[in-house]
Amino acid sequence: MTTYNNLQSEKCDTNVELAPEEELFQWKKQWYPVAVVDFLDSSRPHGMQLLGKDIVLWRDGSGKWCCFEDACPHRLVPLSEGRVEADGTLLCAYHAWRFDSQGNCVNIPQTKDKQTEAKHCSNPKSCAVVYPTQEKQGLLWVWAESGSQALVESQLKAPRILPELENQSDKVIKLFWNFRDLPYGWDFFMENVADPAHVPVSHHGIVGNRYKDPRYYDMIGLRQMSTQEGFSYEVTPTAANIKQSIADFQPPCHMRIVSTFEDGGQMILALYATPTRPGWCRHIGCQVLVKNHENKTPPGLGFFALPMPIWLGHILASIFLHQDMVFLHYQEKALAQKQNDRWLDAVYTPNPQDKMVIAFRNWLEKRAGGNIDWASEYNVQLPAPETDKQKLFDVWGTHTQHCSVCQDALKNINRLTILSFVAAVICGFLGVIIDARAVATQVAVASLEQTSASALIIPPLAFWCLLIGAILFTATGYLLKKLSRLFYVYEFEHARND
Missing domain, CATH: 1.20.58 (Methane Monooxygenase Hydroxylase; Chain G, domain 1)
Structure with missing residues (x-):
């Protein structure tokens, strides 16, 4: 018997092959959101990872957020363990070398005299490795390559921002940003949010009921698959009060889910996932509510649309995020054990609800090299499954210690x-x-x-x-x-x- 899985696999395979003039997706020539600016403590540097590379975020004296490789050029100790000084420089706390926002070394206190110090500081080897950055819509974006050529290329490409927030309309309501380091990979995050069928089951009690709401529906392709621009699908039929529901994948890191209600209002889920290291990603997301022509505000996602302090929204997000985290963490490890199997051969997807998930896996395999282009020196190996639930459901290490709002x-x-x-x-x-x-x-x-x-x-x-x-x-x-x-x-x- 021919299953939907096989038919869809064959269909997608013929649609996702690269055209002769197309290039394979370039993971490092992209903008990635790495932090919510308002949640960063500007008085200290912040270490994190991007595509397996250790980076450090810090704000200089002019108020500009900068990103360096997290290694002092002197002895390669982490600059994230350093200090942001009153003069707006980043100080390495090992030997007190200081760097300006351009990565230039401006002070080496152990040098014999000022003339020798100036000579050492002018040597390119004394410079920190700098990554282009920009602030857009409250997020800090980092370009995943360094160097002068990367700076030029980064200026030619825009990050995946939300067009609704650029209009500054009184009909657009942006709810609070949230972020969390999740113990599963970028691809499993994207696969999960491309799968609306899991929502009423996994998120029982918050968004739907596992016994009453699972139902048949189809997913119709709306935007033709593109290496650089991704693809989109429409869910049909929708709930009675929803006119249209569209999920739009925009590589490398954005899934935009738009629900248009019958009265014209819209709820937009802006979901970002930045690949940090194998088996981990950083999720940043928010809800955007667009009022209808009668100025009525549409409902949001569960109780998260209710007025509440930002810190309360952050800690309550665990209730939602941990509901599918417990699946995705172990699912990733289980599929990794099937090393010789293609994703489509390892799973069984007989219903059309999985169309977008299948399309995503085919995009990753055919258009993006089959995996993330991790830093060349990085040991690309998944961590072992976490058996200690206290560690798996850790909130302090994955959010609170990085969020100044929650710490306060x-x-x-x-x-x-x-x-x-x-x-x-x-x-x-x-x-x-x-x-x-x-x-x-x-x-x-x-x-x-x-x-x-x-x-x-x-x-x-x-x-x-x-x-x-x-x-x-x-x-x-x-x-x-x-x-x-x-x-x-x-x-x-x-x-x-x-």
Whole structure:
């Protein structure tokens, strides 16, 4: 029996072959979003990875964010362990060499004299390796190649920004950016977001119901596959209140999902994934809501469209992200074990809901070399599957320690936690004193009146108020402590998600 998988494989294979004039997709000649500018601490350098290359992000004295290779040219120690100085230079904390935003070494303090220092600083070997950067729509973008030629090439290409945010229309509402380092590869992220069929099942309770909402639908190709521009698919039929739903893959890092409602409003999911190292990617995303002609705001994605502080949106995102993380982390490792199998031969995809996933895998195989072009010196090997769920569902290392907004919120929550427990102790202490005084007073009165004191010892109203206060402050401290844990880890099991 011929399956849909085989038919679609043959069909896609004939559509994705490179035309003679087309070049293979160039992974390193691209702009990648690496950070949300507002969430970066500008007082210090930030180390991360891009295509397997260690890089460091830092802001100079003029307010410009820069990107260097994370290695001091002196002895190759990480510049991310250095400091941003008051004069706007980046200092290597090993021997105090300093660099300006162009990568030029401007100070080597161990040199014999100023003349010798100037000679050493003018040597190209003293320069840091610089990558072009730009800020667009609140994101810091990095070009994945360095050098003068890379600077020229980067200026000829635009990053994958959101056109709606360029219009500055009052009908466009951009919700908060979020980011997370995810323990699975860029390709598995893109495959996942190209698959709307998983949404009501994996994200049961947030977006849909696993028992009622899975249904048959088709995916219709809208934009012809292109090496440089990707492709797009439309879901049909859609939900009753949605007129059209389109998923648009724009390489190297953007998936744009647009839901147009019957009343004309739109919800746009802007999803980015930057390949950092094998088995990992950095996801940056936001929702954009476009009002209809009657100025009505459309619904967003679950409760994430509700008004809330940015830090709360960040930690609640774990509830959503970890629901399919637990699949994708292990799925990637399982498919890697089938080293001799093509992706299409290793899986079974009989229904049309997988059309876009199949198209993506064919684009990657036929148009982009079959894999990411990692840094040449990088050992391209997947990490082992993580069996410790505490580590797999780590939030601190994959988000909080890199987000200044969440770090500030965590500090404030910890302060409030301490104050709550201190207030509980004070209320309890004062309650005991007041109760003791009331008891002593009532005993004295009973003694004078020669009546039984035991029948008269009733705690005063102030005692009960303080007791209730102590209980409320204790409960508040406990809940704040529970809330603070979400900044560190959020474990999830589908078996418990009723």
